[in-house]
Amino acid sequence: GQNIDxxxxxxxxxxxxxxxxxxxxxxxxxxLFWYQQHAGEAPTFLSYNVLxxxxxxxxxxxxxxxSKGYSYxxxxxxxxxxxxxYLCASRDNYxxxxxxxxxxxxxxxx
Amino acid sequence: xxxxxxxxxxxxTQMGNDKSIKCEQNLGHDTMYxxxxxxxxxxxxxxxxxxxxxxxxxxxxxxxxxxxxxxAHLNLHINSLELGDSAVxxxxxxxxxxxxPxxxxxxxxxxxxxxx
Numbered sequence: 001g002q003n004i005d006x007x008x009x010x011x012x013x014x015x016x017x018x019x020x021x022x023x024x025x026x027x028x029x030x031x032l033f034w035y036q037q038h039a040g041e042a043p044t045f046l047s048y049n050v051l052x053x054x055x056x057x058x059x060x061x062x063x064x065x066x067s068k069g070y071s072y073x074x075x076x077x078x079x080x081x082x083x084x085x086y087l088c089a090s091r092d093n094y095x096x097x098x099x100x101x102x103x104x105x106x107x108x109x110x
Numbered sequence: 111x112x113x114x115x116x117x118x119x120x121x122x123t124q125m126g127n128d129k130s131i132k133c134e135q136n137l138g139h140d141t142m143y144x145x146x147x148x149x150x151x152x153x154x155x156x157x158x159x160x161x162x163x164x165x166x167x168x169x170x171x172x173x174x175x176x177x178x179x180x181x182a183h184l185n186l187h188i189n190s191l192e193l194g195d196s197a198v199x200x201x202x203x204x205x206x207x208x209x210x211p212x213x214x215x216x217x218x219x220x221x222x223x224x225x226x
Contacts, residue, residue: 033214033215041219041220042200042217042218042219042220043153043200043215043217044217045214045215045216048214085151087153089153097155097158097165097167098143098155098158098215099155100145100152100153100154100155102150102151102152103151103152103153
């Protein structure tokens with residue numbers, strides 16, 4: 001089976017840096033995704049890791065350690081519009097089964 | 111220019127009814143998905159489907175059935191609706207895994223289903 005865990009809620013200040021952690025246990029693994037979901041909207045893709053290390057994409061970076069079953073999403077220079085839920089998802093070896101974590105609701109305060 | 115579209119956006123119906131939600135993607139993707147997001151915001155995959163294979167999450171009741179008239183459409187039909195079916199249903203699509211570095215999913219806007 002597959003199990004993914006993330007903190008339920010986080011709060012940070014505008015302009016700051018925040019790290020959202022994700023741990024996963026899967027019977028097969030072929031990639032770790034991060035999605036952003038604003039309230040009442042659809043999830044949108046942020047990043048993807050399949051090899052260990054850091055992937056940087058503008059203000060957002062994502063890190064993966066396969067041996068530890070661990071990933072994090074790093075958000076820099078936080079803006080009010082970054083207030084949203086951040087969903088961690090793993091993909092299995094067959095590539096068509098995705099398991100999403102419960103999401104971390106981030107509140108950015110002025 | 112909508113990439114993944116769903117209809118209807120809202121659906122309110124009585125318990126026991128049969129309903130369908132339609133999904134269309136104009137991205138030329140090979141694989142489409144249906145997800146259910148409940149009140150606790152858990153996003154759970156229900157089905158993934160391409161022109162070769164339907165993968166069903168074994169926890170999905172057989173009252174739910176996907177129907178794909180062609181590669182660009184994957185509709186969700188639900189029989190004998192129950193109160194617990196109330197949720198937001200998202201359709202998504204992605205390019206087939208093979209030959210791609212990753213298959214990012216594009217989600218539709220969601221259909222909020224309320225069963226009374």
